[in-house]
Amino acid sequence: MGHGPEKGLTQEVRLRMSGPGQAETPKLDKGLVKKIREARTVSVLTGAGVSAESGIPTFRGAGGIWDKYDFRVLATHEGFRKDPRLVWEWYQLRQVEIAKARPNPAHMVIADMEKRFSSFSVITQNIDGMHARAGNKKVIELHGNIWRMRCERDGLELVLGAPVSDIPPLCQCGSILRPDVVWFGEQLPKNEVEEASRVARESELMFVVGTSAVVYPAAALPVITKNSGGAVVEVNLEPTDVSTYADASFFGRAGDILPAIWKAIQ
Numbered sequence: 001m002g003h004g005p006e007k008g009l010t011q012e013v014r015l016r017m018s019g020p021g022q023a024e025t026p027k028l029d030k031g032l033v034k035k036i037r038e039a040r041t042v043s044v045l046t047g048a049g050v051s052a053e054s055g056i057p058t059f060r061g062a063g064g065i066w067d068k069y070d071f072r073v074l075a076t077h078e079g080f081r082k083d084p085r086l087v088w089e090w091y092q093l094r095q096v097e098i099a100k101a102r103p104n105p106a107h108m109v110i111a112d113m114e115k116r117f118s119s120f121s122v123i124t125q126n127i128d129g130m131h132a133r134a135g136n137k138k139v140i141e142l143h144g145n146i147w148r149m150r151c152e153r154d155g156l157e158l159v160l161g162a163p164v165s166d167i168p169p170l171c172q173c174g175s176i177l178r179p180d181v182v183w184f185g186e187q188l189p190k191n192e193v194e195e196a197s198r199v200a201r202e203s204e205l206m207f208v209v210g211t212s213a214v215v216y217p218a219a220a221l222p223v224i225t226k227n228s229g230g231a232v233v234e235v236n237l238e239p240t241d242v243s244t245y246a247d248a249s250f251f252g253r254a255g256d257i258l259p260a261i262w263k264a265i266q
């Protein structure tokens with residue numbers, strides 16, 4: 001792609017929050033407004049923070065899941081092998097939370113983006129399925145989906161319409177089904193990684209929304225966009241590694257900031 005990094009795009013905007021939906025409209029740099037308006041190939045990389053305002057807990061930061069639980073016990077194959085019942089109880093709890101949750105304004109803006117930009121993809125680390133529920137069609141799920149289960153013995157894949165009832169669920173072959181999600185130390189699905197890397201390379205603009213950017217290989221994607229000459233716009237409550245190279249960082253709640261940015265560029 002011939003586009004080089006725009007000069008003078010770098011801006012950092014900390015929005016004062018007086019309450020949900022009360023964020024002041026960020027004053028966007030003119031170059032950034034032009035960049036977003038003229039962008040054709042756009043992607044959004046999301047993490048748990050984009051679903052936080054839907055009431056779905058994040059992993060890190062204040063009150064995060066890994067503050068309470070040990071990821072080795074709940075999000076590794078080793079942990080599942082040792083105690084599949086405990087792991088399934090945790091995923092069932094999350095399924096109940098997610099089933100009650102609704103897409104929030106950040107999800108809705110990302111769904112609007114798909115209608116506006118000629119080439120658009122969501123790349124998500126989330127397993128909650130909220131982008132599809134908000135209306136996005138092109139969603140690349142790097143870490144799987146909490147509503148899918150699979151059998152490691154016979155490859156059977158099942159889609160759940162509601163939280164799992166039997167704990168642990170059994171395959172027709174008799175073995176225990178596992179959540180179709182990627183645990184630590186496991187390879188990400190090959191097709192999704194290849195597609196996400198292609199999208200990152202081709203993006204003129206990537207929004208990075210609600211991720212601590214500590215988990216690889218997902219965290220490498222915005223760097224690919226940057227190194228391919230694309231622009232990176234970050235939305236997070238606080239600075240992350242992405243902030244060190246983003247063209248713009250907006251600090252505040254995604255459910256406030258994305259609608260404000262979207263309004264500002266119409």
Ligand code: BV8
Nearest residue numbers: 047048049058059060125184185210211212215216237254
């Ligand atoms: C891999 C399961 C190749 C699904 C998850 C040593 C041994 C083995 C592996 C490694 C190792 N060292 C490094 C690795 C690689 C490892 C890794 O990166 N570890 C990190 C932690 C150091 N990666 C892997 O293992 C990956 N596989 O590399 O395979 C390999 C194989 C063998 C050996 C080496 C390499 C697999 C990674 C996937 C792991 N699965 N979860 C599930 O149950 O959900 S990870 C978990 O973290 C989730 O998937 C989550 O999506 C992901 C990333 O977290 P975030 O989404 O960013 O969420 P987080 O809570 O961290 O941050 C939320 C952010 O939102 C914060 O910044 C916060 O400020 C912000 N926020 C909050 N509220 C809001 C907000 N922003 C805006 N608005 C708000 N309202």
